[in-house]
Amino acid sequence: MPAAFNHTIVHATDPEASARFLTEILGLPAPVWFPPFQAVVTANGSSLDFIDAGGEPFDTQHYSFLIDDEELPVIRERVLSRGLETWGDPQRGSPGELYTQNGGQGFYFCDPDGHLLEVQTRPYF
Structure with missing residues (x-):
């Protein structure tokens, strides 16, 4: 099978709020809690997995x-x-x-x- 993109981790100050923001803006299903991530699954099955940055700065x-x-x-x-x-x-x-x-x-x-x-x-x- 050729490689296909599956997921990425996205740092957030509030993962639940950030994941909900994205699903609401894009009209996607509600985020899925997959500890410790709030996963936003896109139409092609890839996901953005939001994680708490723990107060640390992030790019x-x-x-x-x-x-x-x-x-x-x-x-x-x-x-x-x-x-x-x-x-x-x-x-x-x-x-x-x-x-x-x-x-x-x-x-x-x-x-x-x-x-x-x-x-x-x-x-x-």
């Missing part, structure tokens, strides 16, 4: 999610309704904009811990 990361064209405005509205900023680029130089790439669209926003999240309607490759 923020970037996570991108492939969505359907119809989901983009719905997810964007969920993000904006929370009063969050969005950007059309990962450097955060184009506030409020969407980007276009490979015939699709996308945007960036941050989760409660500052991880840079991206939704895109077409893969890069």
Whole structure:
């Protein structure tokens, strides 16, 4: 079997809140408690496993999610309704904009811990 991505660990100050945030924004099933993780399972079966950083500082990361064209405005509205900023680029130089790439669209926003999240309607490759 060829290699397939399965999961990654995401440090958080409040794993339950961060996992719930992601599921609510993306419209995914509720997080799964898999001690010591709050796992968010995506449509392709991969998971982001949120773990308590224990008060220690951690680097923020970037996570991108492939969505359907119809989901983009719905997810964007969920993000904006929370009063969050969005950007059309990962450097955060184009506030409020969407980007276009490979015939699709996308945007960036941050989760409660500052991880840079991206939704895109077409893969890069």
